[in-house]
Amino acid sequence: MTATDRSIELINAAAQAAADKLAHDIIAYDVSDVLSITDAFLLASAPSDRQVKSIVDEIEERLNKDLGAKPVRREGDREARWVLLDYVDIVVHVQHSEERVFYALERLWKDCPEIDLPEEATATRGKAAAHAEATVGDQDGELL
Numbered sequence: 001m002t003a004t005d006r007s008i009e010l011i012n013a014a015a016q017a018a019a020d021k022l023a024h025d026i027i028a029y030d031v032s033d034v035l036s037i038t039d040a041f042l043l044a045s046a047p048s049d050r051q052v053k054s055i056v057d058e059i060e061e062r063l064n065k066d067l068g069a070k071p072v073r074r075e076g077d078r079e080a081r082w083v084l085l086d087y088v089d090i091v092v093h094v095q096h097s098e099e100r101v102f103y104a105l106e107r108l109w110k111d112c113p114e115i116d117l118p119e120e121a122t123a124t125r126g127k128a129a130a131h132a133e134a135t136v137g138d139q140d141g142e143l144l
Helices: 005-020 049-067 097-103 105-109 127-139
Strands: 024-030 040-046 073-075 082-086 090-096
Touching: 005 024, 005 040, 005 049, 005 090, 040 049, 040 097, 040 105, 049 082, 049 090, 090 097
Parallel strands: 040 090
Antiparallel strands: 024 040, 073 082, 082 090
8 A cells, every 4th residue: 555646746745845944854655555544744943942933833734725625733843843643544743953853753764665756845855954064164164
């Protein structure tokens, strides 16, 4: 079994929305063979709580406006460290960069097929590491 066309459509729209709000390391997995509750996961991260919220709001607004999809559940809003949007067909995880490293969801789902995403979303890979390096350089008084 593979993710449905509707799930792929939702994943691509969510990935594009996340990329438009400068999310880092956007990746999607087809989890339909190992989970019966959803077809796909989208993972994205951001270096601040405010940006996590902004990404989540943009994904929710874009999926509602463009595809008529509303999440059945939204969790983690208060702290904005890890926000989960459950659309039944897909689940979107937007994490603060620190939570992304700590929980390492990619390790859990690495055996699942990766879903091809729009070019803008794929271009975000490695942005979290680059941002972390720049931040460390800034703290040391260096300009990177």
